[in-house]
Amino acid sequence: MPMNPDLEKERQGGTFDVEQLTHILDGGRDKTLKRHFLEQEVLKDPVFRGPDTRFLSREELFGELLRKHVAVIKKTQELSIDDINEASTIYSAAMNNNVGPLTLHSVAFVAPLDLMADDEQKKKWLIPAKKYEIIGCYAQTELGHGSFIRGLETRADYDVNTQQFVLNTPTETAIKWWVGGCVAVGDIGPKFGFGGVDNGYLCLNNVRIPRDNLLAKTGKVLEDGTYVKPENPKVVYGSMLGIRAALPKVGAYNLSKAVTIAIRYSCVRHQSEIKPGCGEPQVLDYQTQQHKLFPLLATAYAFHTVGVWMLDFHSTVMNEINEGHYHRLAEDHVLAAGLKAVINWKTHEGIEICRFSCGGHGYSLASSLPVIYVNHVANSTAEGETVILLLQTAVYLMKCVIDLEQGTPLDPSVAYLDQSFSKSEQWCSDVDMHSLLKAIQFRSKKFTEYVSSFVKKELMATGNQQLAFNKHKVILVECAKAHTEAVIMNAFVTKVDEILQSNPSVGKVLSLLCQIYGVTEILAHSGDYIQYEYLRKIDLDNIQDQLFKLYTYIRPEAVLLVDAFDFHDEVLKSILGRYDGQVYENMFKWAKASPFNKQDQGTFRKYIQQLKQAKL
């Protein structure tokens, strides 16, 4: 199909090599080539062809996705793929923006086995689980409790005579609920999205399991029922850490899809007139459309950068723990918690803004933006609800303030809390990314000190830490968000500095995005900067001008920056986001193909005719 002339023109501009940026995003040219190969292995294989999942009922969708997910597993085994990113490429190429039914098996069943099973148990369960010879799920949440793990009611009573645990869900609120991939007892019913996963319920009534079913690499129960505590009790929470550490990159992936769709479509869509008689401009030429989408484009790059960094950090900590070193578990936990919470929340807001920016066609499943949204938004609840996780990060920051007072060294990701910040010169409208980072770190430091003063006062008054925290949860959450933004901006600036050395033209365009991210974050909290006397009104006015100026620099690069995400049309599965920009013809073709247009529903005659007979 010929290229839409608008997109063709967009692709003639730009100041950087798109392919080189794709290689950077993938982690190198070889990884890009391998990704292309794996995508083609899926796209050319007829087993992955099937009905458009956007037209399917819940039951049909589950069946079709299970069929495809099994084919993904077979293809992954056939190609002997064990790299997580490569396996994800095969999965994403097949799933059409859905979550596959066996996802929980790999992310929530295999991972804890890897982390907490001893060698014997690994042989017995981990090896067959990795081969899908046994399928598992993660049944932690109950009807009555999800966030508050210490409130879970399920019982596991040890029967010393039979060396067994007797499992019971003694109350209705104890029923295991939301269990993804739980095909045992029942499905919890239709959901907002996640239609590909059969989230189930599980009632346990004197279910007996052998003593050695308790994963024994950390804690264990001896034959006489004695419980041997793990060296570090918190490692038991580690099974939730793995998914949380991966979800920032999942957020970046989903936001990258949404901005690709919205920016390409905004170049194809012409609407209204700026100068009468001079034709309808591309909607991306409106400053308001740029204000919706360019901060999100910058955010997608920022989230990808910090998502890759988080996964590397987590993998290093897990290797340390496997060797018995737990000193970085706390930092890993609060980084994963804060990044998972902030990134997934801002991503689902961003996907919605992308949908809105496509007008009516964004609301159609033809755009796939609703599909991407409803499947992504679960990530702000699943694997740790947003506020719950931010509170974890906030409590850690309160401890950092005490550590600072006591002269205890801080973890690297919070070292800036021990720095002094000063800004004397007036900001003009070309503030560099390092100065923006310093400002964001300054705000986080001041906010942490401010919140800590309230918590301390409350602690003095009540002597109860939980009460003190509970009274100030709103500002504790904001404090955790401020710190997480400092982590994100630091990762982005560090990566862009590195790229400026290796590939100046790519680095330069990314530094513009980094400035957009930083300026947007500062303007979103301008009151704090005035209150802490770090910025004056003139500074804020100047960086507002800077933001609009940055939009003019990014405008000619925008399509190339989303092309660099390199989503194959079959992976993006969006008519608005097609690489060739041939939207209208394909929208009409897609609509005509809808089953709703295929068979005469018969309902018209059945009901409307009655009205006519009723002599209106």
Ligand SMILES: CCCCCCC/C=C/C(=O)SCCNC(=O)CCNC(=O)[C@H](O)C(C)(C)COP(=O)(O)OP(=O)(O)OC[C@H]1O[C@@H](n2cnc3c(N)ncnc32)[C@H](O)[C@@H]1OP(=O)(O)O
């Ligand atoms: C492609 C997308 C796929 C997505 C699939 C999604 C599938 C979804 C699966 C699920 O949803 S599984 C269920 C997830 N459930 C949760 O996340 C529950 C959230 N709640 C908790 O984690 C805990 O209740 C809590 C909020 C952490 C509270 O724990 P607790 O009541 O024990 O009190 P605290 O004092 O806060 O914590 C004790 C101690 O432990 C440290 N800690 C807590 N969590 C972790 C962890 N994950 N890793 C390491 N350390 C942890 C915490 O910092 C405290 O340390 P100290 O302060 O005592 O030093």
Ligand SMILES: Cc1cc2nc3c(=O)[nH]c(=O)nc-3n(C[C@H](O)[C@H](O)[C@H](O)COP(=O)(O)OP(=O)(O)OC[C@H]3O[C@@H](n4cnc5c(N)ncnc54)[C@H](O)[C@@H]3O)c2cc1C
């Ligand atoms: C798509 C999806 C898939 C899932 N898959 C699984 C799975 O496979 N296995 C599994 O075990 N679970 C699963 N879950 C459950 C998930 O882990 C829980 O929903 C999540 O942990 C939130 O707990 P909750 O539902 O009890 O919400 P609640 O904790 O009841 O939250 C309700 C509200 O109360 C607030 N709140 C709660 N506690 C506090 C507090 N201490 N301070 C301040 N505010 C508070 C929360 O912020 C929230 O606004 C899944 C959930 C979803 C949506």
